[in-house]
Amino acid sequence: MVSYTKPIDPHVHFRGEEYKYVNPSFLELGFRDARRAGLAGVLEQPNPERWLTEEVVVEDRLEQGEEYRCNIHHGIHVGLTNNFEQVIRALDMVNRGVGRSNSDKTFYTHSTGNMGILDPDIQKHIWWMKGVTGYRGVSIGHFEDEQKFVGDFDYRDPISHSQRQTPESELVQVERQIRSAKDGRFRGTFYIAHVSNPDTVDYIERERGMGKLPFSVVLEATFHHIFLNTDDYKIHGNKVKMNPPLRTPRLQERLLEYVLAGKFGVIGTDHAPHPVERKNSDSPPSGIPALPFWPKGIELLIKNGMSEEDLADLTFHNANSLFRLRLKPRIIEVEYDPTLWDAYGWNPFSRIDGGSMGLSFS
Numbered sequence: 001m002v003s004y005t006k007p008i009d010p011h012v013h014f015r016g017e018e019y020k021y022v023n024p025s026f027l028e029l030g031f032r033d034a035r036r037a038g039l040a041g042v043l044e045q046p047n048p049e050r051w052l053t054e055e056v057v058v059e060d061r062l063e064q065g066e067e068y069r070c071n072i073h074h075g076i077h078v079g080l081t082n083n084f085e086q087v088i089r090a091l092d093m094v095n096r097g098v099g100r101s102n103s104d105k106t107f108y109t110h111s112t113g114n115m116g117i118l119d120p121d122i123q124k125h126i127w128w129m130k131g132v133t134g135y136r137g138v139s140i141g142h143f144e145d146e147q148k149f150v151g152d153f154d155y156r157d158p159i160s161h162s163q164r165q166t167p168e169s170e171l172v173q174v175e176r177q178i179r180s181a182k183d184g185r186f187r188g189t190f191y192i193a194h195v196s197n198p199d200t201v202d203y204i205e206r207e208r209g210m211g212k213l214p215f216s217v218v219l220e221a222t223f224h225h226i227f228l229n230t231d232d233y234k235i236h237g238n239k240v241k242m243n244p245p246l247r248t249p250r251l252q253e254r255l256l257e258y259v260l261a262g263k264f265g266v267i268g269t270d271h272a273p274h275p276v277e278r279k280n281s282d283s284p285p286s287g288i289p290a291l292p293f294w295p296k297g298i299e300l301l302i303k304n305g306m307s308e309e310d311l312a313d314l315t316f317h318n319a320n321s322l323f324r325l326r327l328k329p330r331i332i333e334v335e336y337d338p339t340l341w342d343a344y345g346w347n348p349f350s351r352i353d354g355g356s357m358g359l360s361f362s
């Protein structure tokens with residue numbers, strides 16, 4: 001049993017019509033897991049099939065969530081696309097609070113759903129649009145640069161995914177977008193989803209230290225990038241394929257150290273389930289289920305010395321104020337329930353969820 005402030009998970013994918021045949025739906029399962037982990041809120045990413053990029057679709061999605069969410073806050077990061085008129089409508093939606101959050105999401109590479117905005121001129125123009133309209137929302141990015149990918153993914157050699165989507169590809173894209181956001185006079189919050197490369201953290205700290213950031217930057221960590229690594233391919237194969245991919249044990253340990261040192265603003269799970277048959281196929285999609293891990297993830301952070309106060313900031317208060325959710329902090333007691341993984345057909349955290357893992361840094 002572990003007691004903690006009910007967390008907000010700012011990064012979940014509950015899927016949509018692409019998995020219409022899955023029963024119970026990933027939306028229903030997601031809220032079941034959120035309830036069991038005692039979450040106060042979840043913020044959904046915009047790339048299920050129908051994309052959450054237009055007002056009617058976003059409203060419809062929130063309506064679908066009503067059936068399952070109980071008292072859990074359900075918000076949506078409105079997706080941006082290559083269509084400037086859509087971007088104008090999306091930013092206006094964020095300003096009006098249509099998604100019950102104040103955030104937009106851009107994929108700077110194609111990931112599940114192929115929502116990528118890859119053209120550097122379009123990327124720059126969108127920062128300029130945000131700057132010129134005085135946009136103050138939270139601009140979330142999936143930062144990888146496809147130009148920096150090396151070699152090909154081979155499903156028979158799962159680690160080839162990590163070798164292809166290099167740590168550098170994340171850093172380079174973050175650097176480029178920080179520059180463009182500055183040039184565009186962006187004044188919102190620059191939010192880096194699922195940081196997988198500790199060098200990205202060092203770069204942001206350097207920029208901050210030199211007073212070179214005219215906007216605030218928030219770093220998001222995931223449980224899988226701080227607790228799992230390329231060794232997990234040996235156990236799970238392509239089932240632990242996700243974007244950005246798992247890193248070497250050395251990089252993973254450094255990321256965990258950075259989380260413990262208070263360098264991150266928030267934790268999001270990037271819960272992104274697929275049917276297990278698809279994960280086991282010769283074209284395995286990216287993403288893992290992760291919501292059931294919350295109580296164990298928190299337990300491991302405590303075990304590794306994180307104070308209750310820092311933990312509450314990282315898992316609740318920071319997201320609550322950043323996304324203007326105005327939720328009240330509440331403490332709950334939760335027991336980690338590994339049987340929740342059964343619904344997904346496998347447990348990506350099986351190597352470390354026995355609970356005996358005290359990490360030591362020497």
Ligand SMILES: [Zn+2]
Pocket residue numbers: 011013045270272
């Ligand atoms: Zn994601």
